[in-house]
Amino acid sequence: xxxxxxxxxxxxxxxxxxxxxRAEAFRLFAERGYETVSVEDIAAAANMSRxxxxxxxxxxxxxxxxxxxxxxxxxxxxxxxxxxxxxxDSLVELLLGYAxxxxxxxxxxxxxxxxxxxxxxxxxxxxxxxxRDLRDWVDSRTKPGAELESALVLNVALxxxxxxxxxxxxxxxxxxxxxxxxxxxxxxxxxxxxxx
Amino acid sequence: xxxxxxxxxxxxxxxxxxxxxRAEAFRLFAERGYETVSVEDIAAAANMSRxxxxxxxxxxxxxxxxxxxxxxxxxxxxxxxxxxxxxxDSLVELLLGYAxxxxxxxxxxxxxxxxxxxxxxxxxxxxxxxxRDLRDWVDSRTKPGAELESALVLNVALxxxxxxxxxxxxxxxxxxxxxxxxxxxxxxxxxxxxxx
DNA sequence: GTCAATACTTGTACTGCGTCCACTTTTATC
DNA sequence: GATAAAAGTGGACGCAGTACAAGTATTGAC
Numbered sequence: 001x002x003x004x005x006x007x008x009x010x011x012x013x014x015x016x017x018x019x020x021x022r023a024e025a026f027r028l029f030a031e032r033g034y035e036t037v038s039v040e041d042i043a044a045a046a047n048m049s050r051x052x053x054x055x056x057x058x059x060x061x062x063x064x065x066x067x068x069x070x071x072x073x074x075x076x077x078x079x080x081x082x083x084x085x086x087x088x089d090s091l092v093e094l095l096l097g098y099a100x101x102x103x104x105x106x107x108x109x110x111x112x113x114x115x116x117x118x119x120x121x122x123x124x125x126x127x128x129x130x131x132r133d134l135r136d137w138v139d140s141r142t143k144p145g146a147e148l149e150s151a152l153v154l155n156v157a158l159x160x161x162x163x164x165x166x167x168x169x170x171x172x173x174x175x176x177x178x179x180x181x182x183x184x185x186x187x188x189x190x191x192x193x194x195x196x
Numbered sequence: 197x198x199x200x201x202x203x204x205x206x207x208x209x210x211x212x213x214x215x216x217x218r219a220e221a222f223r224l225f226a227e228r229g230y231e232t233v234s235v236e237d238i239a240a241a242a243n244m245s246r247x248x249x250x251x252x253x254x255x256x257x258x259x260x261x262x263x264x265x266x267x268x269x270x271x272x273x274x275x276x277x278x279x280x281x282x283x284x285d286s287l288v289e290l291l292l293g294y295a296x297x298x299x300x301x302x303x304x305x306x307x308x309x310x311x312x313x314x315x316x317x318x319x320x321x322x323x324x325x326x327x328r329d330l331r332d333w334v335d336s337r338t339k340p341g342a343e344l345e346s347a348l349v350l351n352v353a354l355x356x357x358x359x360x361x362x363x364x365x366x367x368x369x370x371x372x373x374x375x376x377x378x379x380x381x382x383x384x385x386x387x388x389x390x391x392x
Numbered sequence: 393g394t395c396a397a398t399a400c401t402t403g404t405a406c407t408g409c410g411t412c413c414a415c416t417t418t419t420a421t422c
Numbered sequence: 423g424a425t426a427a428a429a430g431t432g433g434a435c436g437c438a439g440t441a442c443a444a445g446t447a448t449t450g451a452c
Contacts, residue, residue: 155359156384194284
């Protein structure tokens with residue numbers, strides 16, 4: 001029985017540790033709120049040392065925000081858009097597609113925000129690797145001289161998506177959030193001046 | 197000689213302490229960068245104790261972001277807009293007007309960002325009291341049922357302004373930034389879809 | 393199975409932010 | 423000048439994050 005070369009015991013344990021840490025963190029956050037749970041608490045609940053926590057997550061925020069192992073490969077498939085598709089249309093597809101991919105996580109985090117005001121303040125769109133990839137992808141599509149236009153289109157799209165997210169009540173269906181997000185994106189794309 | 201009841205010695209000393217702290221902080225930040233200057237350093241440079249620093253500023257960030265004493269009164273005058281003016285037009289005037297009011301500060305902070313990456317990450321639009329006032333003002337103008345629309349319009353305007361700010365090179369004239377900001381606002385207001 | 397290289401875990405110590413609180417000094421009022 | 427209010431101070435604390443040295447487990451080669 002030739003052992004599987006790739007996924008050895010080491011890899012499996014690492015994955016297990018990652019998921020355990022995040023699961024315990026979310027459990028504690030849901031119980032007592034993000035701000036009153038320390039990294040020490042999370043590590044203890046996961047039967048690991050504080051040092052080990054920081055081996056897996058660069059910060060306390062990261063345990064909430066970091067993508068799952070392999071998640072990046074999933075969202076990268078979204079970046080396969082027709083070369084002649086207008087930038088705005090691509091962005092709408094990308095943002096909605098990504099939201100669908102992480103719908104479960106989005107719902108969880110949104111519910112945590114109810115008891116944990118600090119979570120609402122996180123500069124999600126700045127730090128998160130998806131948004132880094134998104135910006136890079138936009139840059140790669142941008143012709144020289146159009147950088148300002150591209151940045152504007154991207155930021156408007158992000159603003160529309162964030163508007164829908166910020167007003168979403170996680171008690172209602174996730175599909176309802178998607179509908180709102182699409183509505184915001186369409187309105188923003190069409191122009192918000194001279195409406196009300 | 198009835199002493200001036202209002203601006204007594206106490207008030208003047210408070211103002212002086214505030215300005216001294218901020219001046220020393222900015223001086224040190226410019227010298228050594230935001231992240232490598234501690235609150236302790238700032239307080240020492242201002243000949244005050246660390247405790248006193250936190251009497252004046254709620255956080256290290258705040259010494260950069262907080263409005264000057266009396267600044268709020270200035271920006272509040274901007275909120276006097278015709279009742280029938282379209283929301284978008286009001287927002288354009290408000291954002292550009294406020295930018296003009298704090299042009300000096302904006303330039304200073306932008307230049308600090310060159311040596312201090314942490315400053316670029318600050319969630320300005322969330323915390324800053326001007327944006328709180330702005331959101332409240334928008335809310336006060338919003339008819340029941342139009343909350344989503346209003347939030348979207350506001351966030352798109354903020355995205356446009358932030359786009360101009362993020363791409364502004366503070367070596368060039370501030371007027372150039374204003375021109376770019378206006379351009380971004382106009383494009384965003386007209387709609388960014390189907391352009392390229 | 394032995395063994396050494398490698399990767400992961402842990403404890404410890406440190407810096408810095410932010411909070412709390414008791415205490416002193418300064419300013420305003422009479 | 424006595425007194426009360428406001429501002430400044432010093433010390434202790436908890437927690438996030440970093441650095442590093444020492445320990446433990448996994449791996450692959452023999």
